[in-house]
Amino acid sequence: MKKFLALILVLLMTASLAACGTSAPAASNDAPAASNDAPAAESGVKTVHHKIGIAHYVDSGRAVDAMRAFLKGIEGPLDVEFVFATLSTYDEATNLTAIQNLISSGCEGILMSADMGTPAILEECASAGVYVAGFLCDYNQSYWTANEEVFGNEYFLGTVCDGHADISFYAEDVAAKIIEGGYKHVGVVIFPEYAYPNQAAASKVFREKIDAYNATAADADKIEVYEDQVLNFAPLEATYFSTYPEMDALFSIAAGAGMVYPTMVASGKTDIPLFTSGFEATDDADNFGSSGNGCFKSTLCSTPEAIVYPLCLVIDKLNGTTYADLPEKAERVDCSVLEIMSDEDMAKVKESAMYYSADFADSFLTAEDVINLCASYNPNATYAGLVDAINHMSVADLK
Amino acid sequence: MGKTMKNSSLKTHIGDIFSFAGLLLCVIVFSILSKGKLWSAYNLGVLVQQTCVYAILAMGAVFIYSMGYMDISLGAQVGVYCLLLILITNASGSLILGFVSILAIAILCGLINGYVSVKLGLPSIVTSIFLNAIFGGAQMLIMERLGTNSISMDQKLTFFKQMPVMLAAIVIIALISVFLYQYTQLGKLVKGIGANETATSISGVNTTKWKVLAYVFFGVCIAVGALFLTARTNSAGKGTGAGYAMDIMVSLLLGGMPLSGGMRSKISAALVGTFTYVILANGLILSGVSTTLIYIIKAIVFMAVILMTCRKKDGVLPR
Numbered sequence: 001m002k003k004f005l006a007l008i009l010v011l012l013m014t015a016s017l018a019a020c021g022t023s024a025p026a027a028s029n030d031a032p033a034a035s036n037d038a039p040a041a042e043s044g045v046k047t048v049h050h051k052i053g054i055a056h057y058v059d060s061g062r063a064v065d066a067m068r069a070f071l072k073g074i075e076g077p078l079d080v081e082f083v084f085a086t087l088s089t090y091d092e093a094t095n096l097t098a099i100q101n102l103i104s105s106g107c108e109g110i111l112m113s114a115d116m117g118t119p120a121i122l123e124e125c126a127s128a129g130v131y132v133a134g135f136l137c138d139y140n141q142s143y144w145t146a147n148e149e150v151f152g153n154e155y156f157l158g159t160v161c162d163g164h165a166d167i168s169f170y171a172e173d174v175a176a177k178i179i180e181g182g183y184k185h186v187g188v189v190i191f192p193e194y195a196y197p198n199q200a201a202a203s204k205v206f207r208e209k210i211d212a213y214n215a216t217a218a219d220a221d222k223i224e225v226y227e228d229q230v231l232n233f234a235p236l237e238a239t240y241f242s243t244y245p246e247m248d249a250l251f252s253i254a255a256g257a258g259m260v261y262p263t264m265v266a267s268g269k270t271d272i273p274l275f276t277s278g279f280e281a282t283d284d285a286d287n288f289g290s291s292g293n294g295c296f297k298s299t300l301c302s303t304p305e306a307i308v309y310p311l312c313l314v315i316d317k318l319n320g321t322t323y324a325d326l327p328e329k330a331e332r333v334d335c336s337v338l339e340i341m342s343d344e345d346m347a348k349v350k351e352s353a354m355y356y357s358a359d360f361a362d363s364f365l366t367a368e369d370v371i372n373l374c375a376s377y378n379p380n381a382t383y384a385g386l387v388d389a390i391n392h393m394s395v396a397d398l399k
Numbered sequence: 400m401g402k403t404m405k406n407s408s409l410k411t412h413i414g415d416i417f418s419f420a421g422l423l424l425c426v427i428v429f430s431i432l433s434k435g436k437l438w439s440a441y442n443l444g445v446l447v448q449q450t451c452v453y454a455i456l457a458m459g460a461v462f463i464y465s466m467g468y469m470d471i472s473l474g475a476q477v478g479v480y481c482l483l484l485i486l487i488t489n490a491s492g493s494l495i496l497g498f499v500s501i502l503a504i505a506i507l508c509g510l511i512n513g514y515v516s517v518k519l520g521l522p523s524i525v526t527s528i529f530l531n532a533i534f535g536g537a538q539m540l541i542m543e544r545l546g547t548n549s550i551s552m553d554q555k556l557t558f559f560k561q562m563p564v565m566l567a568a569i570v571i572i573a574l575i576s577v578f579l580y581q582y583t584q585l586g587k588l589v590k591g592i593g594a595n596e597t598a599t600s601i602s603g604v605n606t607t608k609w610k611v612l613a614y615v616f617f618g619v620c621i622a623v624g625a626l627f628l629t630a631r632t633n634s635a636g637k638g639t640g641a642g643y644a645m646d647i648m649v650s651l652l653l654g655g656m657p658l659s660g661g662m663r664s665k666i667s668a669a670l671v672g673t674f675t676y677v678i679l680a681n682g683l684i685l686s687g688v689s690t691t692l693i694y695i696i697k698a699i700v701f702m703a704v705i706l707m708t709c710r711k712k713d714g715v716l717p718r
Binding site: 059060083084085086088089090091092093094096097100101102103104105106116117119120128192193194195232 | 436439445452549636639689690691
């Protein structure tokens with residue numbers, strides 16, 4: 001009897017949850033629609049309905065909330081239904097399964113943020129006539145299976161990186177801050193070079209900049225940079241701090257808020273200034289600069305609105321229209337980053353960036369802007385204009 | 400008397416009824432919620448492809464779970480076998496050599512898993528923890544040595560991606576499993592070990608031998624599963640196989656397999672369970688359920704199945 005009741009209870013709960021999930025809009029974020037959320041009819045453009053899958057390697061967090069709020073803000077005017085799925089950054093079969101499920105659910109195009117198993121996925125998409133484009137990913141992480149095979153595939157339309165493919169500019173900016181701050185012993189943390197070659201390159205640029213300073217500095221002012229600590233996609237070990245007891249600054253090019261800061265807290269080392277990337281808008285926002293324990297001194301992230309790049313490419317492809325200046329081969333393009341280097345930058349981000357508020361009203365782009373970026377809805381739209389739009393989303397561009 | 404027997408028979412089969420009812424319910428509910436997309440030709444192919452590896456692994460795992468044991472090294476073993484299959488095949492140009500190599504390693508691991516645990520008097524889950532650590536480390540070392548996230552096979556394994564081939568593989572493994580389980584001593588004794596190992600041993604059965612044989616068959620299934628998993632994407636990486644031990648356990652539970660093993664164990668649990676598990680995951684996406692709710696729904700179903708299938712007197716956890 002108890003088992004029967006348990007079964008009935010489960011059926012009721014499952015059915016109600018499934019029903020709730022089904023009746024909810026595809027983008028389940030509750031962010032209110034903004035005033036610029038004009039329907040297609042009002043904008044005077046006749047849009048075509050499409051169903052597009054968003055396959056992202058994370059399914060929670062501030063960045064995901066912001067991205068979903070943005071998609072929710074544009075879905076009505078753009079007449080697009082978004083379906084979400086979660087990808088893996090380390091398992092090809094998981095990703096293929098997720099994409100197959102999206103295709104089965106009727107998606108005509110898919111935007112992906114992880115590149116594991118992309119050749120098999122493209123093969124699947126080609127057989128189903130579904131187009132793929134990337135976001136937050138340079139398709140260079142699993143480079144044995146990506147690159148030429150991917151970018152040469154007619155069903156792959158291009159990708160926008162998580163900010164800049166080359167982050168040397170940030171390494172130079174942090175080096176300048178280290179020199180300016182008078183730090184003497186600096187640690188550097190990166191992810192493995194095979195997965196993130198740009199981080200190893202940034203570390204090199206950082207060292208070159210410090211070496212250039214050391215070449216002319218007095219002995220007492222010279223800066224020692226410890227060898228790279230490679231994180232194997234696991235949090236930093238606490239022994240790192242006992243290995244370098246004199247360390248007075250830490251540059252974690254690898255995601256510092258998630259992989260390094262928790263270890264610093266556990267080791268009581270939050271007095272070491274942390275320069276990092278991968279803004280999570282949680283502890284890193286609360287303890288930035290003069291706030292909280294002040295551990296975070298700089299951080300970096302790309303903006304959720306950059307997803308318009310692959311989105312416009314997919315919509316145009318589905319509508320059978322292309323930009324007059326569209327390159328023949330799919331491209332990997334950069335987008336603006338929110339480079340937060342000071343209290344003022346952080347205040348501006350907290351006040352006006354959609355990344356932080358997850359409010360579509362704070363978006364760099366209105367729904368009308370997105371429609372106008374598509375060649376199929378705006379004959380004057382250009383590919384150069386699309387790339388330009390995603391490169392005007394920096395802290396300086398915030399309202 | 401007749402009524403008592405009828406009740407007893409119903410009690411014996413209540414697990415089967417629940418598991419088949421669960422599968423049927425999943426099919427009906429998701430047929431409606433997905434507005435028929437569940438039955439599209441494309442999706443049926445996807446379901447077969449997604450079920451194939453799970454079903455093969457689960458049928459091998461039935462022999463282990465029947466003894467009330469559990470093997471958590473499954474995922475790590477699958478991962479390493481996929482990598483080795485690719486590396487050996489690429490180096491030699493022979494898929495047969497690649498497969499025979501991983502088959503030999505899988506059988507050897509089965510022997511180690513079964514024999515060592517008996518000889519050292521360790522619970523088999525402990526030896527599987529050792530194997531899991533060894534294979535997990537090997538997988539990481541191989542990928543670090545290669546300096547990449549993912550490796551691909553030079554030759555395309557399209558033959559193993561065809562729906563008839565995958566269906567045939569499921570059927571063949573199922574026939575072999577049913578034969579071993581129903582018509583040989585192996586099946587009867589693994590259930591006996593699960594029901595009461597001491598009694599089985601006292602009755603003159605060399606339990607060590609049958610435990611080792613069960614693990615050897617499990618190893619064969621892991622090797623075959625690894626072949627089909629590799630064929631799906633023609634590649635493998637540092638995370639290949641991750642989570643498979645848990646997926647197989649959940650699938651078996653959904654199929655009505657008691658975690659404590661014993662006489663109520665059955666091969667059908669593997670097939671019913673894997674189909675239910677795959678249809679559940681696939682159907683929720685097709686029905687437009689948000690990704691956050693999917694986790695909750697899966698957790699509720701999992702908990703409910705444990706409550707319904709466990710025998711409290713034996714405890715919930717496997718030995």
